[in-house]
Amino acid sequence: MKDLRPVDLTFGAVFVCLMAVGANITVWFPMLAVPIGGASVPLSLQTFFATLAGLMLGKKLGSISMITYILVGTAGVPVFAKMLGGPMPLISPTGGFIISFIFIAFFVGLIAELSKKPSIIVYTAAALVGLIFNYGIGVTYMYLAMNTWLELQISYQVAWAGMIPFLVKDTALACLSAVFMVSLAKRIPSRWTTVKTQG
16 A cells, blocks of 8 residues: 555546446436346446456556445445445345456456556456456355345346346446557556556
8 A cells, every 4th residue: 555656546536436427327327228138227337447447557456446436335425326325235136246346456457467468359358357257256146145135046047147138238348448448558658557567
């Protein structure tokens, strides 16, 4: 924490705000719910922003910004989906997805930092690894929550099947974050170099 500069804290705070906006974008723009397979899927941008945090800020600052977002929400600030705050969203069936944002930012940032020549391929691979952690943790947590304290008996396969529309949407957004990062890295290469050398 001692080596964090004011600019690092500013970038981290920006992503805390972006996560709050991404969680609630359909609150202000309900028309952004996407119809997929007869279902209406809310266009949450949290996975997109968590991935971008890892790509832009690196594993350390990216994961710190996600931890801060979760702590702010748990403290009662309405930054979670549906403008909710407090600890309840974390123990809800979808709480695992919130927790997974830390892992997304860390591992996406780790892959990007380890790459000597970041490219669209590296960014896309990192984004997809983040998506694996996102749904691996989120769906498993949902399955356990529904079969334990909610006492709703469902199979692991059914839990995954119900997330397919969201997975399709987040896969597209993960790839979009990689494309966006390529453009961003060209515009602010000095910022990217700084992140890459922080360790």
